[in-house]
Amino acid sequence: MGYQSDVLTSHSARSITREFPGHVPFEVVTSRVRQIQVTWESAVIDCLLRVYNSMYDVLKDCIATTFSQYPMYQDTLRQV
Numbered sequence: 552m553g554y555q556s557d558v559l560t561s562h563s564a565r566s567i568t569r570e571f572p573g574h575v576p577f578e579v580v581t582s583r584v585r586q587i588q589v590t591w592e593s594a595v596i597d598c599l600l601r602v603y604n605s606m607y608d609v610l611k612d613c614i615a616t617t618f619s620q621y622p623m624y625q626d627t628l629r630q631v
Contacts, residue, residue: 611629614628614629
């Protein structure tokens, strides 16, 4: 994150104009946000897969514990 932050800071500094000192133009901000968001897809998919797998494990354990005395229900619920 440090590198991206440095790049954003230097790009923002070059974009500041004399008319509005200290103001980064909206176009520059939106452009940088879009560039950064492109890198999020793989991280988001990885995160969601981990959440899915964790929830699946918890659900399997819950079914096994709750329906251990009812094998027919356990088999039915495992198929879902």
